Amino acid sequence: MDFEPAPLFVRLRHIIRADVRLYLKYEAYNPGGSVKFRPAVGLVRHLESSGALRPGATIIDTTSGNMGIALSVVAKSRGYGFICVTDDKITRHNRALMEAYGAALCILPQSTLRERFAYIEQRMREDAGLVWTRQFTNAMNPRTHEATTARDILGSFERLDYLFAGTGTGGVLAGCQAALARAGRDTRVMAVDAEGSAHFTPTPAPVRRLLPGIGATERSPFLNQAEPFDVTVVPEREAIAACRQVVQQTGWLLGASSGSVVAAIQRYQQHFRSGDIVVGVAADSGERYLDGVYHDGWCQTHFPDAQQRPSPPMAA
Known part of the structure; x- marks a missing residue:
């Protein structure tokens, strides 16, 4: 299949402090509907x-x-x-x-x-x-992201202070970090993982994960070649709350792992400097999660405290 998706970066306002520029690299318009x-x-x-x-x-x-x-x-x-x-x-x-x-x-x-x-x-x-195809161990996974996903980011931002990526297979994280380092960028690459995942926690708490697309029961070997600046572990209720906040305040319907990325950025925002440029990789859209993340009955059953989220501070 020969197809070269055009990069799309969405500016999100009113989600984190107003003196930081937040963009999502929105991957939902690829064939198949995701970064994968x-x-x-x-x-x-x-x-x-x-x-x-x-x-x-x-x-x-x-x-x-x-x-x-x-x-x-x-x-x-x-x-x-x-x-x-x-x-x-x-x-x-x-x-x-x-x-x-x-x-x-x-x-x-x-x-x-x-x-x-x-x-x-x-x-x-x-x-x-x-x-x-061995997506969890085949080196072509991160290499493809190094050649495509990271290329889009490097070509779109002359300066980038932070890049947040969810960790499913670890391919996006490892590939983008390798490309940014090779280009001489001093971007801080931030890993986002799910609570209960084994990627960065050798003995994770016995938490049953309900959301697909982020986290794993075993550490990805791709992470052995990636050294993120920091790791943020996001409970699923926070990912769901972030998804719902983003669609309510901006109209963008994000997938579950993208909600984890936004929640991680919100958690970390006190460390940003005024004027920082932050990019999060949004793997897919929320249309595939209408009977879960965006379904009031499902949320009330599994995460009753996740349906509402207070607005974040609008200034540093």
Whole structure:
């Protein structure tokens, strides 16, 4: 699939202090609707060029949603099958999208990442026609973000003081940090993680995570090559509250992991200097979360204190 998405940066006002300029790199207009289209293309192209992925093959990988949709799009456009191995956090909307593109789903309820890896390994022993894209360990994931996502950021901002990125696979974080460092930028790259995730907490609290797209049950190997300036761990109730605040005050409907990024920026805002430029990577839109993050009944059941959020200070 040949497609080069134009970079889109959204200026968010009234969300953090007024003397700081906040932008979101909005990735929802990529094919497949998220930032994951970029590594999906990179992974598939790499496997094709190496000869590992040939006509008639079926791609398999584990994903909580967006990568599954992106791989479904790329696989369909290139003539491959696709099997998505996921857990029960997948939303009905994401499942329907993948199935519309012809993907087959294997849902392993409450499974860990290692358990899903083991399932894929078993399936590959049984079927030689399966090819694993390995989004969690394939170096083409961060390299693709280094070549595309980071390029957009470098080309759009002559100066950037902070970059906030959610940590799912860690590909965006590692790729952008590598590119910024190579360009000689002194941007402070900030990692955003979910409460209960193992990325930056060796023994995380036993918190059941309901939101897809951020956090993991095992630390990403990509983080071994990334050294974020700081890490902000965001409880899911704060991510939901941030999503709802942004749509109420700006009209932008953000996805769950993007809410985590905004919440992290709000938490960290006292450290910003007047005039700082801050960018957060918004992985997708909120249209896929209408029956969760933006559904009053769901929020009342799971996070009753998340539906309202006080306005942040408007000055330093």
